[in-house]
Amino acid sequence: MKCGKLTESIYNRSVRKIIKSNGAGLRTDCAVLTGSATCNGILSGQALAFGTDKRTAARAYLAAVNHVIACCANYAALGLFETSAHMTLMIPERVREVKVRMMMETAALQAEETGISIQSCNVQVLPAVTQTVASCVISAGLEKHLDETVVPIKEKTLADADIVMTKWLGLEGTAIMAAESYNKLCARYPSDIVDTAMDFYRYLSIAPEAATAVKSGADYLLALREGGIFGGLWQLAAENGVGLVADLKHIPVRQETIEVCEYFDLNPYELLAGGSLLIVTANGGEMVRALEKAGVPAAVIGRTTQGNDRVICHGEETRYLEPANGDAIFQYYAQVETSCNECLCTRVSK
Numbered sequence: 001m002k003c004g005k006l007t008e009s010i011y012n013r014s015v016r017k018i019i020k021s022n023g024a025g026l027r028t029d030c031a032v033l034t035g036s037a038t039c040n041g042i043l044s045g046q047a048l049a050f051g052t053d054k055r056t057a058a059r060a061y062l063a064a065v066n067h068v069i070a071c072c073a074n075y076a077a078l079g080l081f082e083t084s085a086h087m088t089l090m091i092p093e094r095v096r097e098v099k100v101r102m103m104m105e106t107a108a109l110q111a112e113e114t115g116i117s118i119q120s121c122n123v124q125v126l127p128a129v130t131q132t133v134a135s136c137v138i139s140a141g142l143e144k145h146l147d148e149t150v151v152p153i154k155e156k157t158l159a160d161a162d163i164v165m166t167k168w169l170g171l172e173g174t175a176i177m178a179a180e181s182y183n184k185l186c187a188r189y190p191s192d193i194v195d196t197a198m199d200f201y202r203y204l205s206i207a208p209e210a211a212t213a214v215k216s217g218a219d220y221l222l223a224l225r226e227g228g229i230f231g232g233l234w235q236l237a238a239e240n241g242v243g244l245v246a247d248l249k250h251i252p253v254r255q256e257t258i259e260v261c262e263y264f265d266l267n268p269y270e271l272l273a274g275g276s277l278l279i280v281t282a283n284g285g286e287m288v289r290a291l292e293k294a295g296v297p298a299a300v301i302g303r304t305t306q307g308n309d310r311v312i313c314h315g316e317e318t319r320y321l322e323p324a325n326g327d328a329i330f331q332y333y334a335q336v337e338t339s340c341n342e343c344l345c346t347r348v349s350k
Helices: 008-019 056-074 097-114 171-180 182-188 191-203 207-215 228-240 255-264 284-293 328-349
Strands: 030-033 042-051 080-091 118-125 132-142 162-166 220-223 243-247 277-281 298-305 310-314 317-320
Touching (some): 056 080, 056 097, 056 132, 097 118, 162 228, 220 228, 228 298, 255 328
Antiparallel strands (some): 243 298
């Protein structure tokens, strides 16, 4: 199997069918349990990140927070209380203590800025791990409604609504590659381009645009990440039982992402997209104006449709969107590993 999330078909037959759950939360990054009148709801979200840079743990933390924010909005929850984050880090044997300290300092700083404290952190050094793997689980109680009812679940997203995307595609993946292959990229591109790409980490929180979207009447929010914008569009349609039409020309992308992806021959539309948000709303133009007024760039990239067809347009050409099959970031790491092995073999032969 390819690296990344399991494909939808494999997950359904080898996970969902085996667990035989009622489906609450399966294949989602966040879920709400609403069981009785005495408990207004428990929300839980989780995310993983891996890599060699000092922001690995912080990326897992932020991704989990983003999923919780979107989930809270989709369930029409009023707010959260007693929120806490719990992390697990699996560290390769070669990693030095100073690197672990830097990762935790970065994660702690992010938690301080976000306001959700890290209550526990399990760190283990494992022989089979080649890169640091960080996992973050966020748990929270949901504030009670005035009528003391459980949290209402919003209706499924309707067809014939606009799809708005915030910021730009591939932000997280671009930042990772710029940080981990800085010298290689600087050998081809001006250093200011690579520095800007590496600084995309500052865009990874969706909190500002999510707040604006909810106030502006968003029907559905999806925090983008694995599988890039293509993976997000597929998930949006699958979760809501709708089709969609999206226009490649309207999907916002930064030139830095284009340059980095060109260097490693990657598809930017399938690149790790943490930091961007998909919003389904009745009036995309008004939503874009509200977001831009709040300082968040956004664009209408398509519409939901009746049926199950998921169509991508590029000028006069159209094609069907395929299920997400991994993420371009794994292709990047495969190239890096191959390059390192070739360098090692060359040194040994000499």
